[in-house]
Amino acid sequence: MYKETRMSEVKITDGLIYKKRNIVKEKTIPYIRKALNNELDGVEPSGAFENFRIAAGESDRNFYGLVSQDSDVFKWMEAVSLSLQYENKEMQAYLDEAIDLLGRAQQKNGYLNTYYIIHGLQDRWHYLKESCQLYCAGHLIEAAVSAYQTIQNTKLLEIARAYADYIDYSFGLEEGKIHGYDGHAEIELSLYRLYEETDEERYKILADYFVEERGKKPYFFSKESRNQMVRNNLVYELEENNYQHSQSHLPIREQTEPVGHAVKAMYYYTAAVDKARLNDDKELFVHMCDLWQSVVSQKMYLTGAIGACAYGESFSYPYDLPTDLMYGETCAAIGLFLLSYHMLLVETDSRYGDIMERTLYNAILVGMSESGTEFFYTNALEIDPKKCEKRQDYSHLKSKRQTWFDCPCCPPNIARLLMGMNKYIYTGDRNELNVHLFIGSSIQKDGWEVQQETVYPDNGKVRFRVKRDDSEKGVFRVRIPDWCNHYNVSMDGEQLNVTIRKGYLEIAKEEWSKESILEINFDMQPQKVYGSLKVSSLTGKTAVAYGPLVYCAEEADNQDLHTLYIKRDGKMRYEGGRLIVDGYRAIERNDGLYGVKAPDYEEARLCLVPYYSWGNRSKGAMTVFLKER
Numbered sequence: 001m002y003k004e005t006r007m008s009e010v011k012i013t014d015g016l017i018y019k020k021r022n023i024v025k026e027k028t029i030p031y032i033r034k035a036l037n038n039e040l041d042g043v044e045p046s047g048a049f050e051n052f053r054i055a056a057g058e059s060d061r062n063f064y065g066l067v068s069q070d071s072d073v074f075k076w077m078e079a080v081s082l083s084l085q086y087e088n089k090e091m092q093a094y095l096d097e098a099i100d101l102l103g104r105a106q107q108k109n110g111y112l113n114t115y116y117i118i119h120g121l122q123d124r125w126h127y128l129k130e131s132c133q134l135y136c137a138g139h140l141i142e143a144a145v146s147a148y149q150t151i152q153n154t155k156l157l158e159i160a161r162a163y164a165d166y167i168d169y170s171f172g173l174e175e176g177k178i179h180g181y182d183g184h185a186e187i188e189l190s191l192y193r194l195y196e197e198t199d200e201e202r203y204k205i206l207a208d209y210f211v212e213e214r215g216k217k218p219y220f221f222s223k224e225s226r227n228q229m230v231r232n233n234l235v236y237e238l239e240e241n242n243y244q245h246s247q248s249h250l251p252i253r254e255q256t257e258p259v260g261h262a263v264k265a266m267y268y269y270t271a272a273v274d275k276a277r278l279n280d281d282k283e284l285f286v287h288m289c290d291l292w293q294s295v296v297s298q299k300m301y302l303t304g305a306i307g308a309c310a311y312g313e314s315f316s317y318p319y320d321l322p323t324d325l326m327y328g329e330t331c332a333a334i335g336l337f338l339l340s341y342h343m344l345l346v347e348t349d350s351r352y353g354d355i356m357e358r359t360l361y362n363a364i365l366v367g368m369s370e371s372g373t374e375f376f377y378t379n380a381l382e383i384d385p386k387k388c389e390k391r392q393d394y395s396h397l398k399s400k401r402q403t404w405f406d407c408p409c410c411p412p413n414i415a416r417l418l419m420g421m422n423k424y425i426y427t428g429d430r431n432e433l434n435v436h437l438f439i440g441s442s443i444q445k446d447g448w449e450v451q452q453e454t455v456y457p458d459n460g461k462v463r464f465r466v467k468r469d470d471s472e473k474g475v476f477r478v479r480i481p482d483w484c485n486h487y488n489v490s491m492d493g494e495q496l497n498v499t500i501r502k503g504y505l506e507i508a509k510e511e512w513s514k515e516s517i518l519e520i521n522f523d524m525q526p527q528k529v530y531g532s533l534k535v536s537s538l539t540g541k542t543a544v545a546y547g548p549l550v551y552c553a554e555e556a557d558n559q560d561l562h563t564l565y566i567k568r569d570g571k572m573r574y575e576g577g578r579l580i581v582d583g584y585r586a587i588e589r590n591d592g593l594y595g596v597k598a599p600d601y602e603e604a605r606l607c608l609v610p611y612y613s614w615g616n617r618s619k620g621a622m623t624v625f626l627k628e629r
Contacts, residue, residue: 001277002345002427003196005445007085007150010422014440015455017421020365024418025083027372032076032412033094035404043404048073049101051114056104063118066407067233068132070114071186073098074139075412077156081147082419095147099156102140106159110166112140115233123229125170129183129221129246130234137163138186145193146420164194168206173213180220181210183246184264188271192278204278211275214268215251219243235407238312245312253287258295258315262307262327265315266335273342285346292343294318295336296355302529302543302624303366303550303611304359305379307332310396319534323381323625327396330367330376330410333359334417341424344436348427350503353436354482356424360437361457361548365612368414374401375411376615381552381624400619426450432475434504438462447472448512457547458577460484460522468512476512477504478520483547486523492516522547526572526579531625541625542566544579550611551579555620557607560585564606565629579608584629601629 012018034040036048047064052073054061080095106112107121113133116124125133144160147153167187171178191207194200213220221243231237243249245260247268258265269291276285298318300306305328308316313329337359340352367376378397385399404411425437430446438456443449451465466476480487480503489496489505496518499506507518524547531538544551544566553561563586570582585604589597606626614622 001280002429004193004345005423005426005428005443007082007146007420007422009445010425010441010443012422012425012439012441014453016457017360017418017439020368021418021421023370023372024079024368024415025086025088028368028411028415029076029079029083029091029419031373032079032408032415035408035411036073036076040404044406046072046404046408049098051118052101052105055114055117056101058104063115063233065233066235067115067130067230068136068184068235068407068409070112070136071132071139072408072412074136074143075409075416078139078143078146079412079415079419081143081150081153081156082416084151085422095153099153099159102159103155106162109169110162110164112137112159112163115230119229125178126224127226127230128180128224130237131230132182132184134167134182134187135184137167138188138190141187141190141194145190145197146416148197160194161198164191164203164206168202172206172209179213180224181214181248183221183248184261185210185214185247185268185271189267189274192271192274195278207271208275208279211252211268211272214246215243215248215254219248221246221248236312245314253284255291256294257318258291258299261312261314262332263313263329263335266306266332266339270335270339270342273339273346277342277346289343289347292339292352296351300336300355301326301328301363301381302531302545303328303333303362303379303381304336304355305333305363305381306336310378310393319532319536321531321535322537323623324384324387325393326378326380328363328379328381330364330379331413333363333367333379334413337364337417337424341436344427344434348434348477348502348504350479350482353479354503357437357481357548362550362611364414364417366614367410369401370613370616374403375405375414376401377405377407377410381611383622385619385621399615399621401615425452430472430474432477434477434479435464436479448474450476457524457549460487460520460524460547462520462522464518464520465515466512466518467515471511471513473508473510474512475506475508476518477501477506478518479504481522481548483527483545484522484524488521488523490519526551526574526581528566528572528628538625540627542628543625544572544581544608546574546579550624551608552611552614552622552624553606553608553626554614554617554622556617557609558604561621561623561626563587564604565601565627566606567603568628577610581606581608583626 036046038045048069053059080091141160144156148157188207188210191203195203252272273288307327310327340355343352383399387394388397388399427434433448438454442451447469449467454462526546528542565584567582572581583604583606584601587600
């Protein structure tokens with residue numbers, strides 16, 4: 001078992017993620033700040049920062065926006081803190097200004113939620129099912145921990161700890177405390193991060209309580225009183241009596257199927273995995289492995305997206321994975337990425353790293369434009385602009401990235417993930433170092449010094465320069481991607497007989513003090529991918545992948561996508577970032593709406609582009625899965 005790798009131990013130096021991270025630093029973070037400050041022309045005012053000014057007594061305006069908006073400020077602050085590992089004086093000033101504002105708005109007892117400070121503290125901790133109070137607090141704590149780890153900022157950590165202490169004072173099993181939890185999990189995993197940073201046992205105990213209390217009967221949400229005033233400021237409100245939407249229908253150890261809101265589930269599962277890790281609870285971890293496996297083997301799209309239903313942004317039943325009506329929220333993919341990483345902190349198994357890679361390069365990167373200032377909230381695998389505009393059942397989907405959202409959770413979530421990507425590449429300790437993601441980078445950790453050189457995913461060549469600062473024995477592991485069928489490995493210029501353990505190439509040496517050069521060439525070829533016949537929406541269709549990237553057809557390159565077929569035995573070739581695939585186009589032979597003549601087919605060359613890059617040109621249709629003949 002490992003602790004999270006610290007940001008200061010890793011530097012990203014090259015490749016696609018390096019470029020995306022620079023876009024976030026230079027474009028996305030300043031853009032989000034302007035949006036949260038109502039400074040973008042043509043964008044609906046956010047009210048997020050203004051609400052803190054009202055709460056601090058510095059503005060006489062009315063609260064504006066959703067009860068969850070504090071969290072968007074906190075996620076932006078976390079992204080800024082992570083960006084400050086690189087020189088950025090302007091953002092440092094903006095962060096300091098935001099921290100000072102939070103300090104002025106915070107109550108003497110530590111409470112810090114703008115909606116309830118403005119509308120009356122007598123209603124705090126009411127309607128936790130939908131009011132997002134502990135959810136927002138969790139993102140504040142995460143921002144504070146990241147700021148402390150990255151730039152040693154103690155002021156934000158003090159604000160977060162004061163709030164965490166008040167939450168500890170208010171919730172728990174003790175008499176006089178609230179025996180409840182938030183409808184949106186997040187406080188749990190943030191408290192574990194705070195515990196690991198401060199070594200304060202009470203934060204772990206409180207997180208343990210929140211993890212285990214959820215789902216016990218009598219249901220907490222059936223007993224709590226609603227605050228009717230807050231209804232106009234909710235994201236939505238579901239009428240339910242089974243509480244599956246918030247994973248509150250059963251205690252975590254009795255849950256056998258992922259249900260409800262996909263983001264809430266991922267955050268809750270991540271916290272449960274941390275509970276297993278930090279308490280050495282092997283039984284709980286095995287149970288979480290089963291839940292994780294259920295997600296990725298029955299309810300996950302090829303891109304790593306999860307959440308098939310627009311209603312409640314939720315999971316559907318197993319194998320119900322429609323490609324056009326799906327939801328696939330960007331935050332849900334980020335949640336699956338985080339859950340998989342936390343699984344790796346317990347068990348070095350390539351299946352977790354495979355899912356991290358799949359979600360990162362497809363379902364997460366697609367959420368942000370090449371400019372860094374437009375975003376997808378939902379991410380379908382098939383888009384028809386006419387349906388999005390004309391049909392109510394497709395209205396949750398967009399054929400073009402948006403400049404902002406009424407619920408803008410995804411943009412700052414993408415920003416904080418990409419700015420913090422350092423810690424997700426490696427795990428390890430003095431005895432072993434594990435490589436999970438192939439990103440140009442270097443790490444200095446527990447005596448290890450490793451430099452990773454690669455332009456992955458452009459090609460499959462990866463070189464590692466490995467040494468130790470002492471002569472101790474050590475094990476170096478590298479994940480073998482699940483998409484790779486053939487690879488070559490050499491050490492210091494000589495072919496290496498490799499040992500594979502749980503999907504990782506494993507090299508154990510008695511002494512690493514002399515630099516060793518490990519070279520791996522993953523054979524990257526275009527390949528077709530088919531869905532299980534249990535997934536009715538994919539029968540007769542195929543998608544194309546190249547390495548970790550899923551590809552798609554855009555209307556900009558291929559007219560009338562619904563008439564296209566991939567040739568079953570056709571050729572596929574990679575040309576400068578695109579795939580050229582042999583196929584057919586159906587030709588109409590009837591004059592009317594219906595007729596007795598079968599269509600003709602002419603040969604066609606299909607042009608496919610990486611899914612994450614679609615929608616950066618002209619507005620048009622897109623599809624990942626195509627019919628095959």
